[in-house]
Amino acid sequence: MGLVGSQDSPALSVTWAHRAEQSASVWARAHARGEVPSVWPYGLDALRDHAVVEVDELPDPGRIARLRARAGLGPRPRAGLAIAWDENTAYRLQILRPRTRYAAGVIWLTDMAAAGAAPGRLVTMLRAATALWVLSEAQVVPLQRLLGTGGPRIFVVPFGIDHEFFGAQPPAARPRIVSAGNDRDRDPATLYAALALVLAARPGVDVVVQSPSALPPPEGVRLVRRLPHTELRDLYATASVVVTATRPNLHASGMTVALEALSTARPVVVSDTPGMRDYVSTRTGDLVPPRDPEALAEALIGMLDDPDRAAALGRQGRIEVERRFTTRTMVDALVRGLIADG
Secondary structure, three states: OOOOOOOOOOOOEEEEEEEHHHOHHHHHHHHHOOOOOOOOHHHHHHHHHOOEEEEEEEOOOHHHHHHHHHOOOOOOOEEEEEEEOOHHHHHHHHHHOOEEEEEEEOOOHHHHHHOOOOOHHHHHHHHOOOEEEEOOHHHHHHHHHHHOOOOOEEEEOOOOEOOOOOOOOOOOOOOEEEEEOOOOOEOHHHHHHHHHHHHHHOOOOEEEEEOOOOOOOOOOEEEEOOOOHHHHHHHHHOOOEEEEOEOOOOOOOOHHHHHHHHHOOOOEEEEOOOOHHHOOOOOOEEEEOOOOHHHHHHHHHHHHHOHHHHHHHHHHHHHHHHHHOEHHHHHHHHHHHHHOOO
16 A cells, blocks of 8 residues: 555545644635645645645744654654655654654755765654655765665655746746845855846846845846745746856755746746756756856846747746646655655
8 A cells, every 4th residue: 555545546644744834724825815826835735636635734843842852752653644845844743743654855955965064863864764755866866875775765756836826928028137036055146246247248138136135236136135926926927037046056946936937938047056957958948057157147148139049948948847847747746756665
C-alpha cells in the first residue's frame, strides 16, 4: 500500500504540517477573494485529489520546547504520515507533534552544506525521514552525500505555479524591465550594476524593481518594497522582460518569479545556476553567468532591442509552464514520489 491514496480513490490520509504564520485557512479566504494564487500555499490543495488531507498549523516551538525535544522529553511520536514543504517546517513538526513517518522538501540545506554550515540537528532529523524531495536535480547528489548511506529516498519535484492566476498577457506597450523577489540568494549588487549599464545605453527604458534590499538602486530605477500578489501579477504584464539575478546556488533561487513571468508570457533573463537550468532554457529566456553584470546587461539590452524574439520566448514560456510547471503537475509528481515505495 502506498503512502497516500490514488487520484481515483483518495482512501488514505496525510497530514500537511504547515507554519501557523502563513495560515492555510486565511490564505484560502484570500484566494476566494481573488487576492492570492492557489487555494492553499504552494498549491498543495491539489493533494486532496489523492488523499484525505488534514492541515496541522504549527506555531514557533519556542526555546523550552526545543530544549525538551533535544533532551528526549518531547511528545511521543504519533502514527500516520505527515509532510512538510521544507526542512525547517519538518523540524518544527518533529519538535511539537512528531510523527513516526514524515516526508519533507529540502530547499536550503544543500547550499548550507556546500558552505560548511549545515546544522547537525537538522541533518539528524532528515536522516530519519521516510522520504525527501528537492526542487532541482542539482540538489540530489549533495543531499545524498550529506545524509550518508541508509538515509531516506530522495526524489525531484518540479516546482509549479498557479498558471490561471498568472494568465498570459499581450506584449508590453512600452520597453520596461521588471525584477522581483527577496530570496536569500538574490544578488542585488549585480542586478543594480547591470541595470545601471542598461540605463546608460538605453536611457529611455523604464525599470521597476520590487525588493526589500537596503542597497540603494541606481538612478532611473524605481524601487518598490513590497507588492501584493495581484499587483505583482499586473506588474509582470507591463514588462518587456523579467530579470532575476542570484548568487551561485543549487536550490533554484528565483524560480517562482521566473515561472510567474513565463506564465504571463514574458521572457526572462536569469543567472545560470544549476537549479535554475531545470526551469529556464534558451527556448524561454537567457541564462547568464552569476555575478557578471556586463553579461546580464547585454542580455537585457538584447531583449529590448529584439521585441519579436522576446515575444516569441514569452509565448514559449507560457507553453512550458502549462506543460510542466503548474501546481497540479507539481503535486502529481510529489504524490508519485511518495508512493514509489508503496
